[in-house]
Amino acid sequence: MKKKLIAGNWKMNGGVAANAALLEQLSAGMPANPCWVAVCAPAVYLQQVATITHGGAIAVGAQDVSAHDAGAYTGEMSAGMLRDLGIRYAIVGHSERRQYHGETDAVVALKAQKALSCGVTPIVCVGETLEEREAGKTEEVVKRQLAAVIHTNGHCISEIVVAYEPVWAIGTGKTATPEQAQEVHAVLRAQLAAATPHADRVHILYGGSMNAANAQQLLGQKDIDGGLVGGASLKAADFLTIIAAASAA
Numbered sequence: 594m595k596k597k598l599i600a601g602n603w604k605m606n607g608g609v610a611a612n613a614a615l616l617e618q619l620s621a622g623m624p625a626n627p628c629w630v631a632v633c634a635p636a637v638y639l640q641q642v643a644t645i646t647h648g649g650a651i652a653v654g655a656q657d658v659s660a661h662d663a664g665a666y667t668g669e670m671s672a673g674m675l676r677d678l679g680i681r682y683a684i685v686g687h688s689e690r691r692q693y694h695g696e697t698d699a700v701v702a703l704k705a706q707k708a709l710s711c712g713v714t715p716i717v718c719v720g721e722t723l724e725e726r727e728a729g730k731t732e733e734v735v736k737r738q739l740a741a742v743i744h745t746n747g748h749c750i751s752e753i754v755v756a757y758e759p760v761w762a763i764g765t766g767k768t769a770t771p772e773q774a775q776e777v778h779a780v781l782r783a784q785l786a787a788a789t790p791h792a793d794r795v796h797i798l799y800g801g802s803m804n805a806a807n808a809q810q811l812l813g814q815k816d817i818d819g820g821l822v823g824g825a826s827l828k829a830a831d832f833l834t835i836i837a838a839a840s841a842a
């Protein structure tokens with residue numbers, strides 16, 4: 594079985610001193626044989642985090658990447674720049690970016706493509722809103738979101754990471770049950786399998802109020818290959834408990 598991946602999404606949190614303290618606690622508490630671990634820091638701190646974690650067990654990720662290569666795109670950060678800093682992952686299509694920054698499936702697919710072309714692994718987020726779930730549209734929505742990325746990225750699709758993040762579970766303390774999550778993960782796995790013979794290699798992460806108490810059960814599901822953790826990734830003890838659960842799973 595492949596090693597699981599636990600990625601922390603710090604969102605717009607942190608500071609120079611707080612980041613250093615958190616990373617020090619994480620390094621000190623890392624299990625002997627850890628799963629894959631990453632922290633996705635705000636852009637302004639990527640260099641700091643990359644410097645501190647260099648050579649250790651914690652990889653670094655960005656929370657977004659531009660759909661363009663270079664040029665007059667004020668405020669944007671290219672995949673080449675991420676590669677330049679040794680950044681391993683970039684979250685693309687997080688629901689907060691889809692919601693607050695109007696990112697479409699097509700833009701998300703392009704961002705994933707730019708990341709892949711620079712050797713940065715995109716963590717492609719998909720997930721339905723509560724309204725969509727209640728209307729019985731969960732499968733339709735996540736498949737549409739992933740289809741755009743598959744269509745644009747063709748045979749490279751086995752190089753991506755997928756994160757299933759039901760919007761109604763993000764930051765709400767409401768977690769999808771392990772069965773609810775597994776059901777969607779299986780749908781996503783089957784969709785990947787139709788596009789690549791290497792679908793089993795793809796990490797499909799669960800995200801949405803994953804915490805120290807529920808991680809083990811979620812990570813015990815067949816198609817849950819790790820987690821994309823928001824709030825709980827800001828607390829060293831909680832994040833380490835999740836990492837320990839994933840390392841033992």
Ligand code: 13P
Pocket residue numbers: 602687758762763764765766800801802803821822823824825
């Ligand atoms: P929470 O873990 O805070 O619910 O956030 C999940 C998330 O959005 C990770 O990308």
